[in-house]
Every structure is written in C-alpha cells, then in structure tokens.
Amino acid sequence: MKVARAVFPLVILTLALSCNLMAQKMKIEPALDTATQVITQQPPIAPLNLFAEDTPDDAGNSMDIRWDLSADDSADVTNYQVLRSDSPDGPFVVVGGTTKGQGSFTDNTVKPGQKYYYKIVAQGAPLTDSTFVSSESTVFGPAISSGQWFNTRRSNVLLWTLVLSASVIFFIYRAKSGGKLYIRKIAGIDAIDEAIGRATEMGRKVFYVPGINDMDDVQTLASIAILGRVARIAAESDTYLEVPVSKSLVLITARETVKESYSKVGRPDSFREEQVHYVTDDQFGYAAAIDGMVVREQPATMIYMGAFYAESLILAETGNAAGAIQIAGTAMPAQLPFFVAACDYTLIGEELFAASAYLSREPKLLGSLKGQDVGKALFLASIILGIIIEIVTKVDFQWLLRVS
Amino acid sequence: MRREIPLIITFIAGLVFVVQYFIPHPPFDAFEQVFTNWFAIVQAFAIWLGALSLMKFSMLKIRRKQKDWFMSVIIIVGFVVMVAYGAYDGFAGMHASPTYSFRDAGTHFDWLYQNIYTPLTSTMFALLAFFVASASYRAFRARNLQATLLLIAGILVMIGRVPIGDWLTSFMPAHYQASNLATWIMNFPNAAGQRAIMIGIALGTVSTSLRIILGIERSHLEG
C-alpha cells in the first residue's frame, strides 16, 4: 500500500508529461484556465525606433507614425496595434493597426495643436479570443499635428496653372487691342449653319442634345454656350429647335439661353417654352425618349454637344437611321469613337470648348484659344524635354566609346 | 444688376474652388465639401422643376392630340405609379416595426424596380450590341490610309479580345498572337492617343473655366 501511494503520483506525473509532449508534437493549442493563464509561447521582440510626426500638406488632422518591425516579425508577429494617449502615462486607446510586415500607419483622427503620445504593440499568438501574446514599444511623444497653408505636393500644378492662366489672359487682352487672329477651320462647327439650313429647307426640326451631365460639368457649360449660338441661327431662319434635357438645372439654363437668343434676333414671340423640355435623369430612359422622338418626328438635323456615356451610340445610330445630318462634340474620350463612326461631323475634345469662340468670332474668346495653344506648346516642349532627359540618364552611352 | 450678380457669384465661387485646392489649412479644406453639399441640395429641389416640366409637356401633347400622344399617357401613368408606390412604401416603412425603406427588397417599389425598370434599362443597353455592328459595318471602310489603319486595328482588337483570336493565331510566336497584339494596341497607340486627347481636353477645360470665371464667356447667361 505504501509503495502504491509513492508510485501513484509518479505514474500520474509521467502520464501528464507524456500527454504534454504529445500535444506539442500534434500542435494542439494549450487549454487555458481562465483564472490562471499559463503562457506557453514567448512574446515577440518589441518594435523599436517609434517615430510620429505631422503629416505634411494637410489640414492638421493626420499624423504619420512609423517604426522598425519587430525582429520576430516574420515568425511570431500576427499584427501591430497603434495606441494613442493624451499623456505619456496613459490611458492608451487603440486607434488602428497594421498587418505584419508593415511598419507605418497614418492616424487620421487627431486634432491640430493637441499633444499626442503613441506606442506600438506587436501581437503574437492568441491566448484567448480577445488576448494575445504581445510586447510594447517605448512611448513616443509629444507629437503635434498642424495644418499647412500650402500643399507643396501640388506646386507643379500651381506652376502650370499660373503659366496657362497667364498665357490665356495675356492673349485675351492682346486680342482686345485689335488684329486678326488665325484659327484653323473646324469642319464640324462650319457645318452647323449648313445643317440648320437643311432643316429649314426640309421643313423639319433641329434636335439639340446637351449631354447627360449637370451644370457642374464644364462640357455642359460649353454646350449651353454653343446652344445660344445655334438658337440664334435657328431663330433667324425660323427653324423649330427642340432641346430635350436630362437634368433640371440644365433645363432652366437652356431655356433661358434659347429664350434670350430668340429675343436678340427680334423674334421673342417665336419662342415656345416646350421647345426646351425635361425628359428624365435616367441615362437609358433619356436615350429611349430621344430615340422615340427621332423615329416619330424624323428631324433633319441632330446636334449632340456635351458629356455622353454609353447612350452616345444608341442616339447616333438612331439619328443615322432617320436620315438626319449629325454633328457631335464631346470631351469623353471613350465615346469619341462611337460619334466618329456614326456622325457626319465630330468635334473632338478641346474643339468642343473652342466652338463657342469659333462661332462668335469675338476677339477676346479667340484670344483665349491662342493662349490655350501657347500653353499646349509649352506642355509639348516639357514632355519632349522629359523624354530626352529620361533617355540620356537611363541609356548607357559608354558603348559609343568602347573599343573592341 | 441682372447680369452682374451671376457674374460676381461665378467669380467668387470659381476663385474659392481654385484657392482651396492649394490651401489645406482650415477653413479652406472644408469649402469643396460645403459647396458640393449646397449644389446637391439645389439639385434635389430642382428635380421638381424637371418633373413638373415633363408632366406639363406630356399633358400638352395629350390635349392637342399630337402624333403618338398615347406615349405621353404612358409617361404620366408610369410617373404617377412609381411615385405613388414609393410614397406608400416609404410611409408604411416609417411606421412599421422594424422600420424599412421603400427601396428594401419585398416592397412594391422594389418589385416595380426589379421587374420593369431593370429589364427596360438592360434592354436599352443591349441595343448597343446591334448598333455597334451596324455602325462598324458602315464606318469601317478602307477609303484611305487612315481608315485602313483604323480598320486593321479594329479587327485586331476585336479578334484579340475573344479566345477565338488566340486559337486562330496559335501557330504564331507568343508576342504576335491576337490577344497580345490587341493588348499592345490598347496599351500603346490607344493609350498614347487617349492621353493626348485628355491633355487637350484638360487645357480646353482650364481655358473655358477661366473664361467663365472672368466673365468673358457669357453665352450661358445671356444667349
């Protein structure tokens, strides 16, 4: 009996040790007593060299934090937590984190002028559902964020904006002093007169489609400017101009523009409000409505000026099937091929913006086109210079001097 | 003053937008969001003007019994039905427990949206397949050198974008197979052309915006 009492604990101990060895071999997660957590794994080495500074070129709501990855990053670390406090002694709260292998974080929740203290916690294997083996870096601080008065990342944009603006304004005011400015022929714009004349002869309508975007798009503004000129020509030749629009604000602006144009040529009574009417905001509903109008009313002329998306080909092909002469202009590169294929004339990109100046022939507007062209020439020169510099620095010219 | 006030407003708004792009310091950082919110609010109210214009135009057509006036009846019926069911589901949802939106699955509005609106828009979009074919048949003719280049590039991209292209050119080295040629055309000549057009558009946008901000371009205000 005495021997049994002595041997029994040894047997239990041996069994326990064997089970533990087996568990380690099978990689079974250690069961933890909630009262006493037995940590069977080493915490990862703490990250070093924590540094926090104000994010440059912002409003002061952001702090850049970086640290050296833990030496155990590839093996034991699962992720890093970023903690922040208003004082070096805490309490610290978690403001974010990164996965292993990433040693930087941007805290976008800071207030400018306030002192903050940071520390990084490298988390390892989980102990329970909510606790991890972990180690902490030293606290860094105080770090203070502030807003900058100039975004230096946009200095090149500012430079080119000033150069281009100066060029445009210079030529606008130079044009005021007189002298004829050359502008190349744009067939699409020249054809507008002819197209409206065709509609007059045939006794049919002119449809003007100002695109699908709202008044906050510069293409729509350019389109409305052209509409004013087109309305004047239509009013002079007593041709019915119909303008179906997709946006309510465009409705208001287009209606006022057309009404003013009719008044300017002395035909205010010829204008009817229903000439400019709203259809729908929906893209394909708009296309379907215009297609229906075109098929029923067989207009002689279709003019598409503004921003278009997938409905461009649907509109243009239906107009083509109706036998209308079609002039299109858009600054949407994806839709240009469709208009080129289906329309008689197409204004490509900046030609849309030049149309208003081209039609009115006002010196100030033509001067702005000249300024734009000078700006483009400077762009081109800088692109060519950049290519040359890139080639010269990248290509090894030693082969020219090598003697075999 | 009728013309001056819009010009002054345009100038101030344009200047503020340009300045805030370069100055991140408060209060400039919030201007873009503030103005965008204001625009969204104005836009939302303006929708009523558009809807009323649509109803007026449709009723005029019905009253005058113009050609195909029945289409205007369909517009009015469609408009009234969607608004009525949207309003009904919206109010019912507000008083239900738990609350739901008129757009949630299972409402009348959602049924109309999924079973009428969605098939209609998909059908209109699908028309593009047919129109692309008829436009290509008409436009891709080798009338001159540029048109011939366009034709060849178009055919290569079309055939390279589907597996048949690689199957037909499987005997050629990898670089010259249809899909790689199509990718090359898209990544180099096409991308270069797109960038050139986009640079031109950007310059045109700056010039037009300057003209509008400085009040030199006034056609949108006075015809």
Added chain:
Amino acid sequence: MKKIIPIIVLLILFVIALFNKSQLEMSAGVSILVTILLGIAMIVVLILTISGRSIERRIVFLFIGVSLILPFFMNFTLPLQVSPEVRTLYDALAKLPKGSKVLASYDYDPPSAPELQPMGDAFMKWAFRHDIKVIIIGLWPQGPLQANLSVNAALADPEIAKHPPKYGVDYVNLGYQSGNEFVIQGMGTSIRSKFPSDLYNTPYDSIPLLRGVENFSNIDFVFNLSAGYPGTVEWVQIAVDRFGVPVGAGNTAVQAPQVYPYVESGQLTGLLGGMSGGAEFEKITKEPGQANTFLLSQSFAHVVVIGFILIGNVALFMGKTKRRPPIG
C-alpha cells in the same frame, strides 16, 4: 411581311431561350454544325453583296441576334489565356493570409451586370473558400444589391454550403452611401462615419467583423467593380494615392482602356477588363461561372461583326453599288 421576318425569328429564339437552358443544350457536334450553318449564311450574304445588293441593317441585326443567343445552348468552351493584368490581381489576392479583410466596392448597376457580375461572383466564391473576410460597400445605389447576388451565388456552391460563412463574422454588407469620391475620402479617416450601420440597419459597432476596422489602414485590399463614375479612377486617385491601400479592379470593356495607364504605372494592382477579363478571372480562381458562356456568345458576335466589316469592304472594292433592291 419580309420586314418582320427577322423580328419573328428573333422572337422565336427569345421564347426558346426562356425555357430551361439545359433541356435545349446542343451536343458538341450539333454546336459545330450550327456554327457552320451560320458561316454559310454569311457567305451567302457576301455573294449577294458582290453581285451588287446592299445589306439592310435589319439583316445585320438578325445575324447579331442569332450569334448572341445560340451559344447559350452550345456545349463547348474556348481555350483561354490569362492576361498579365488579371494574373497580377489574382496574385495579390492569393498572397493575402487567411482572415485578411478585403473591402469589395460594387460600383455598378444592372445594365453592366453581364460583364461585372461574373467577376463579383468568382471573387466572392474564392473569398469564402479561402477564409478571406469581405466588407461590401457600394458607391452606386444598386451596387450592394448586386453584391448580395454574388453572395447568394457563392452560398449556393455545394462546397461552400457545407461550411457556410456567417454574416457579420465572415462578411458584411454596409450598403450604399451617396457622395461619390467624398465617401472614399471619408473612409480614409473613418469608415464608421460614412457607414454608421449596415444594409439591415445593424449599428457598425455591433458587427464583429468590423471591430478594429477604423479606416483604410485596417483594410488589406480593395476589390472594386466599376462601370463608370464614381469608380476605379476615384479609388486610385484617393484610396491608392492618398492612403496607400492596394486596389484591384474589374471594369467594363468600354472603360478598361481609360484605366490601363493606372495599371502600367503600378497604381492599380491588376485589372479585369470586360467579359474576357471575367472569364480569365474565373479560370485562374478555378471558380467557373457565367463569364465563359457569355464570352462564347461575345466571340461569335465579334466574328460576325468582323465578317460584316469585311463584306462591306468587299462591296467597296468591287464598286458594285448599283441600284438593286437591298437585301431584307
């Protein structure tokens, strides 16, 4: 009568298509026979064009309609090469460890679903199979509803159904938020501020998956499906350039060319372009779906369009545009 024959033929095919597809599936032999018949029909059109007859657009529409619908009943697929852009996106996803959080932004509406839905379905199935957590949002109103279709497609997979992912733990749908690119900008600071609750009005803080997810720094990858604005361009300009989160995208074929420059510059981590991009993605993720069927349909249509372009050029070169009654 002649003018409505093409419409009647298309209507008959459409009605047939409404039946259960599997009942009408053609064998490989019949598929090839039908393809040959279509080719013979085009040759007949070519001969008639050479003889001086012009083609009315209704005939073009009829051929396109037939070439789009018939492949749905055919029983073969075409061999497919995976392009570098698709491979780049897949590699980036494959490198994500289990438990990584991917933000899936569904920025499209039903008209673009034929191209983009197969990409979304393949991604969702792959994510669920590989224990990737998915946070769904939409910058277009219908986007989150399209995402739910992807989730349903993934949950219908028999293998995934054995161990189905749990809503709120493995995936969550935060719904739509208006504001376009300002939503992306706001998420860089706080996702909660832009999406205070999910699609079913559960508060953000009550969702287990979102614990610890404050902003983009807690997101491992963004997978964006885009049909226009707002979309991939805005994600690149804001999420990538300002906040440094990697973004991979699927775009419609029309939009893909505009986005290629971002792929080349490395700002965009891979691109699925159009239907072929979707089919390649299905192949590389080994998640077969509808893109391959749609691609076969698209392949037929492309060949028919090219055929008509060549016929048109033959007519031009032959110069025989005499005034004979048009075909159709």
